[in-house]
Amino acid sequence: MMNKVKNILWPLLFGIAFLALWQMGYVHKVLDLKPFQLPVPLEIVQTLHANLPKAIKDCGVTLSGAFIGMMIGSAIGFMIAVIATIFPKWGYGGLIIITAFNAMPIVALSPIMNLYFSTGMAQKIGVVTIVCMAAMAMNAYSGLNTLKPYSMDLMHSVAAERWVIFKKLRLPNCMPNVFTAFKINVAASIIAAIISEYFATSTAGLGFGIKDNLRKAEMAMGWSYIVVASLAGVLIYIVILLLERNVIKWHASQR
């Protein structure tokens, strides 16, 4: 219990201290910025408050796209890792393809997806899916194959079938890695969804709000959208953390 309080308290205290310094103008002084270049927190909050219903709606659009895309992308990534494990000889090439996808910038992916999908949502999901595949494939593959010494020998000594080895040894072994991948993908999926919205055929979403307002010098409004994105990212991250705690209680990282 004490730990849980600490978990929340420490980052919160740090955040409040930082926000206070920012509000009082120290951050601006250190970085030599003017308030109209980077608005102060209170201004951001006021702007956000005045625009709350629309911001929440936009947040919903972006997050649902990011979430669906992350799930599809992670699922594909995991499948590829599994295939690469079952057929080490042939499946390994799949990982390399994934890498190639990962090196295509979102700025190029978005217009390509625009060609295939006419709605902003489908385009977003397409982009996020591709962005999220690699982290999961790499991590899951590493988890499925970095087994503890002798564990394989043990399995062989009891003449376990491949399926049993997979279910009892490999799958649990890769769970921590899967969660690591999710942690990376939470951040990646939201930012990918945001950037894809810069180019989407729609005017909804956090990305549109950020781009439109920052370009038009509505800094407070633009940053209020960035704040919403950050809060959403941390919230989803916490959900992943709680899930991790329940699913892999046995793992060293959870003790």
Add this chain to the structure above:
Amino acid sequence: MTISKHERRLVTAVWLVGILAFWEIMAFILKYVVKSEMASVKLPFLHTIFITMFQNAGMLLEASAVTFSRALLGFAIGAVIGVVLAILMSLSKTLERIAFPYLIISQMIPVLGLAPIIFNIVRDMNLSRIIIAAYITFFPVSVNMLSGLKSVDQEKKELLYAIAASKFNVYRKLMLPYAMPYLFTGLKIAAPMAVTASILVDMLGSKSGIGVKMLYSLYSSSMDIFWASVITSAILGIVSYYLVINAEHFFLPWQSGKEGETA
């Protein structure tokens, strides 16, 4: 589970041919079966892209060199920052608690909002570009490294402490070696990301680089050059990935054996 070198080459070749064939078939279907008017833009034939790449080889190579060198620099700086942050966070639970949510937040700030602030601080475009590339790259390295450091069995740590090993030695002898496979997984994710990041910063008013070619060709509807640069960026990603794999084979030879490959 060991696969001979010869076999590996064969597998790679089969994959390569398979992908080429798959792409060509899809392009064929799009053009002649679905009869999409935009077929040459949506999914041009791979061989036409290769012809474009060949015709513009000099330009693309030059651009690749700029982008790749910047990616390498961004990757190196990002990886070091990522590892250092992970070690610091593993040393102090408090620091981890403080830092991690903010690391996530840091990844939520898009370049459009971040770049003016970095420019304002650094006032040098080139340095700013490298900083931004590193900023995008460090996150997966940090996350993977940290989860590696945290995965060390408590018993082992206690054992070492019990024989009066110093914290430094525990890290050197146990924690860091243990976290290495995790680190390399992080690096494998980060390497192509560094290429992406480098392409992104190319677009921040640079005069050369794959990103510039991509943006220019996209905006001027030169879709052949656009696709050629997209494929080039994918190849750069694969090259960066292979570099990490090679480094892993070298530094962690025992690890590579388990991945169905032997050096």
Add this chain to the structure above:
Amino acid sequence: MFKKRNLKLVLVMLLMVSLLMSACSSSAPASTESASASETTTESSTSTDTPKEMDKMTIQLKWLPQSQFMGYYMAASKGYYEDEGIDIEILPGGSDIIPEQQVYNGVADVGVTWVSSLLKYQSQGWELKEVAQVFQKSAMLLVSKAETGITSPEDLVGKKVGSWFGGNEYEIYALLEANGIDREKDLELVQQDFTMNQILNDEIDAASAMTYNEYGLLLESGLSDADLNVLDMNDEGVAMLEDCLFVTDEWIAENEDLFVRFLRASIKGWQDACADPEAAGQVVYDADQSVSLEHQVYMAKEIAKLVTPEGFDPAKIGYIDMDAIQQTADLAYKYGLLTEPAVLDDTTITSKYFEEATK
């Protein structure tokens, strides 16, 4: 086995070293890449043994290097900047580059942006000042395929209309409102990406297009003028001014003379470019090889029409027409870009340096 591994180590090391070296060597000249680019274009005079001290100056373009900015490339290529003792660096724009911020941050000395956008920044407290007006007309069009049948603004009702937003939507807002169309209810406004694929693909009915760029792209894609209907903002009476030059108050206070020299050289460059757009297109194409020469020449011809419209004296390139500025400001206020009327006085806009440069 060991040997093989050793070999691999050497290979990896070699790769790393060579890459790092290429990184260092490419990042070093990269900082002067624009300078060297202007050097290559001014081959006639070697820049290393110039006798007098050159003043360094940077100009931030609003977008990618293209004939839209041909005057500056022309002036650099013909050595006009050098004649005025200026070592010019031309910074290209990009999707994440905002010229107002670049100039305010001190990354560039002079910037190119749209008047409406500059007015917005000024109203938010950014101490920026317009010092020359390059384009005398609006280049904004709403283009649609002829079969869609959009020949007047009223025909836009019920249609899907594209805009780039981010400050580029206000002429369209003005067009709609001036014709009694409610932009929330009567039609759907959607965002366009950088390409014209959405209209080619029939995903939208009408698209924003600049006369000098996107319209040309549509023509290059195989459509002819007869296939396209055009709503021209100038004809509809809702034109807002675009490319202008601006500086910060702080910089201009210290570099008045330098800026006048820069402006003089730039005007000469624009005059040459407008007189011979074919040559200007070639100069821009040489400065950056990736966009097709044809397109650059097409663009140069269209840009010439904006910089020197019919009956406009080329000697007056850069002239600030306060009536047109006032219309831009009025429209920007009326249709919501500005929350209060723009302040148009010596603090925000001045012809002082233009008059000095054209004396």
